[in-house]
Amino acid sequence: MQSFDLYLPTHLVFGKGRVSELGNLVAGRGKRVLITYGGGSVVRSGLLADVKAQLAGFEVFEFSGIEPNPKIESVRRAVELCREKSIDFMVAVGGGSVIDATKAIAAGVFYQGDAWDLLYDSSKIGRTLPFFAVLTLAATGSEYDNTGVISNPETDEKLFLGAPNLFPVASILDPTYTQTVPAWHTAAGAADIMSHTFEQYLVAEGNDLTDGFCESMLRAVIRNTPKAIANPDDYDARAEILLASSFGCCGLLAIGRTPSPWPCHGIEHEISAFTDITHGAGLAIITPHWMRYSLTEATAPRFAQYGVNVWGLDPKGDVMENARKAIDCTAEFFVSIGLPAKLSDLGVTDEHFEEMADHLLTHWYPFDGALRPLDRDGILAILRASL
Ligand code: NZQ
Ligand code: ZN
Numbered sequence: 001m002q003s004f005d006l007y008l009p010t011h012l013v014f015g016k017g018r019v020s021e022l023g024n025l026v027a028g029r030g031k032r033v034l035i036t037y038g039g040g041s042v043v044r045s046g047l048l049a050d051v052k053a054q055l056a057g058f059e060v061f062e063f064s065g066i067e068p069n070p071k072i073e074s075v076r077r078a079v080e081l082c083r084e085k086s087i088d089f090m091v092a093v094g095g096g097s098v099i100d101a102t103k104a105i106a107a108g109v110f111y112q113g114d115a116w117d118l119l120y121d122s123s124k125i126g127r128t129l130p131f132f133a134v135l136t137l138a139a140t141g142s143e144y145d146n147t148g149v150i151s152n153p154e155t156d157e158k159l160f161l162g163a164p165n166l167f168p169v170a171s172i173l174d175p176t177y178t179q180t181v182p183a184w185h186t187a188a189g190a191a192d193i194m195s196h197t198f199e200q201y202l203v204a205e206g207n208d209l210t211d212g213f214c215e216s217m218l219r220a221v222i223r224n225t226p227k228a229i230a231n232p233d234d235y236d237a238r239a240e241i242l243l244a245s246s247f248g249c250c251g252l253l254a255i256g257r258t259p260s261p262w263p264c265h266g267i268e269h270e271i272s273a274f275t276d277i278t279h280g281a282g283l284a285i286i287t288p289h290w291m292r293y294s295l296t297e298a299t300a301p302r303f304a305q306y307g308v309n310v311w312g313l314d315p316k317g318d319v320m321e322n323a324r325k326a327i328d329c330t331a332e333f334f335v336s337i338g339l340p341a342k343l344s345d346l347g348v349t350d351e352h353f354e355e356m357a358d359h360l361l362t363h364w365y366p367f368d369g370a371l372r373p374l375d376r377d378g379i380l381a382i383l384r385a386s387l
Pocket of ligand 1: 140179
């Protein structure tokens, strides 16, 4: 059993109608609030109006238009706005992109330099602006973690920042507000949650407790995603996926296990950096190929365990055969929920693969601790197999 830290200061507020408690949660935080949101889904769903009603006693400012794969330019503009209006706290209303951008804004406001510096070096993050989140899409876990991912189209980079004071103060999760998420983003979000789980589950050393957490996460998402896609208003299916979202990235799944370098996320962020594809869709393509690359005689028992405990394969079956079947089940599941099987289906070519591999090796965690250690050739092999 490995030693670990687990620090989860965010107050999770989960359930139908609980946005009505936002006013109480933010009480005493100051006078001026900035609401951050994306391209307008929260306007159409009525959530923005519900949030504003809760902030009636405050001077309210808005910053909208935060993009999927949020861009540093949006962060820079919002940082200026926060300074100009002397904002006391923020409320992020949206998916992972809005929450991530809000984290970068929170860190950028008190940083005497360009916010992009913080993506290269999180140790430069000092004081941060407090913020709350009202989540609308089950996927990233940004509502319950302290990292944010920001893209810079000028440098073709997608990098993350993180600091102990970048957790949301509180996150409100009402499954009702995820019922308007279209099938594509519902599926991509499910793939993202599953990938967060695989990244922590498929490591050299696990333990009984968190093997179970991970397997339960995977079973819940696999069982409920097809239901949510077939019937978008299925509250219980949406609720199961939303709950899984929050536990994907908060560190709970990793306790006591071999620390993971999150290889699929490293590779996917490179692809998104160059091509702006949807994060979860990229993961759905890469993950089965990373699994095939990582399958060896030594690692087969872990994949076989996944096959038995998540996909119901025969526990008495041949270990290598079960491992291969488990990987095939994973790939087939992603296709069954409407996600692509090849990067070329998303218009990605191999033009930048070499640059991606080089950038990954200098800007990501070392891959020595991956289930199967990954070098430049390994990264390129996974990228080419995914094409
Ligand atoms: O912009 P709006 O109009 O709100 O539309 C969004 C967006 O177009 C739409 N949407 C969100 N909620 C909706 C909705 N449409 C209808 N009804 C709703 N209730 O969905 C689209 C995608 O939203 P986005 O926030 O981009 O998706 P997601 O939550 O998947 O976030 C993806 C970003 O998070 C990063 C990814 O790399 C990517 O940039 N990640 C953040 C992580 C973290 N902070 O811990 C970890 C993840 O691994 C990931 O890297
Ligand atoms: Zn992810």
